[in-house]
Amino acid sequence: MDKKDKVSRFDTIRHSIAGMIRSPKTMLGSSSFFDVISASEKPLAEQDWYHGAIPRIEAQELLKQQGDFLVRESHGKPGEYVLSVFSDGQRRHFIIQYADNQYRFEGTGFSTIPQLIEYHYTTKHVITKKSGVILLNPVVKVCVFNTNGET
Secondary structure: OOHHHHHHHHHHHHHHHHHHHHHHHHHHOOHHHHHHOOHHHOOHHHOOOEOOOOOHHHHHHHOOOOOEEEEEEOOOOOOOEEEEEEEOOEEEEEEOEEEOOEEEOOOOOEOOHHHHHHHHHHHOOOOOOOOOOOOOEEOOOOOOOOOOOOO
């Protein structure tokens, strides 16, 4: 079985398990099951590692250790998304390619950015063969609340 077949089989099993976990919520109508939904199924804006349209400089300041990563909307090109990573003493920025309804860096494509990031984060598959970059530590965005409880 080659690597592509293993990934495909893994995704099939993962989606089957996720469906089984969610089914009690549907049957019981209970909200206590909301937390078991796979992170990759949450919208991009709800991902802890998604920082929105922050400038490149600000993203670079947040990346401090080997494998730290975040996703941001390109400051100069709205609608384009960038993976920013600290690797081998450098802060690297990878444009997330979107073609044929799939997000990818190179190779395997995914329906959503969260699925793409989860794949690379959980499998430790390199972002690109040339870079050798691996995602290790999601940089979680911090919400600042004012005195009215608003972000």
